[in-house]
Amino acid sequence: QVQVVQSGxxxxxxxxxxxxxxxxxxxxxxxxxxxxVRQAPGQGLAWMGWISAxxxxxxxxxxxxxxxxxxxxxxxxxxxxELKSLRSDDTAMYYCATTVEGSTGxxxxxxxWGQGSLVSVSS
Amino acid sequence: DxxxxxxxxxxxxxxxxxxxxxxxxxxxISRYLHxxxxxxxxxxxxxxxxxxxxxxxxxxxxxxxxxxTEFTLTIDSVQPEDFSTYYCQQSHTLPPTFGQGTRLEIx
Numbered sequence: 001q002v003q004v005v006q007s008g009x010x011x012x013x014x015x016x017x018x019x020x021x022x023x024x025x026x027x028x029x030x031x032x033x034x035x036x037v038r039q040a041p042g043q044g045l046a047w048m049g050w051i052s053a054x055x056x057x058x059x060x061x062x063x064x065x066x067x068x069x070x071x072x073x074x075x076x077x078x079x080x081x082e083l084k085s086l087r088s089d090d091t092a093m094y095y096c097a098t099t100v101e102g103s104t105g106x107x108x109x110x111x112x113w114g115q116g117s118l119v120s121v122s123s
Numbered sequence: 124d125x126x127x128x129x130x131x132x133x134x135x136x137x138x139x140x141x142x143x144x145x146x147x148x149x150x151x152i153s154r155y156l157h158x159x160x161x162x163x164x165x166x167x168x169x170x171x172x173x174x175x176x177x178x179x180x181x182x183x184x185x186x187x188x189x190x191x192t193e194f195t196l197t198i199d200s201v202q203p204e205d206f207s208t209y210y211c212q213q214s215h216t217l218p219p220t221f222g223q224g225t226r227l228e229i230x
Contacts, residue, residue, distance in 0.1 A: 044210065045167065045212075046221065047221065107155060107214040108214065109172040109173070109214065110167075110169060111169055114166065
């Protein structure tokens, strides 16, 4: 049974950075991917990026290029999402989602979701 | 980017009703179309993937169909626990994009 657990809420100031972690358990190999999705208050879902747990390949949505850094740590099955130069409109719930084992592409369905990490950006 | 447009944005239904939600893509997306359910305050969950395959554990009253650019999610005999927001998502072309969501409310 795969479980995805994210780090807790963050309160930050404009211009700063935030780093959210996402730990997956229940996989027997590194053949899966992590996807980051965010949801602003009262809004819909927005795809941010994907990183392969297998080889670290990644894709980033163009609006986040230059501000978003995704990494992963294979020994702990943990992915990290760091968003820099935060603005007030980055206030959102950030979700990490993973794929079934063996499904490694950015195009895969999102099978398992973390509980979300609320990031609040305010001066 | 491929735009995904859901209709309606919200609808009211009674328990036992049949509900149909439509999702239109701005370009052909083959079968790379998935549906998610999100209950208030919770993370989304996968309902249906690749147009019509129902995720394990999802009740059989949920079904999906469509092709090309037009897709539907059908709930036969809506139950109280189905009142949620539903999102379609395409994963045919980068970046994957979601519809704006359809909020299903109790009439």
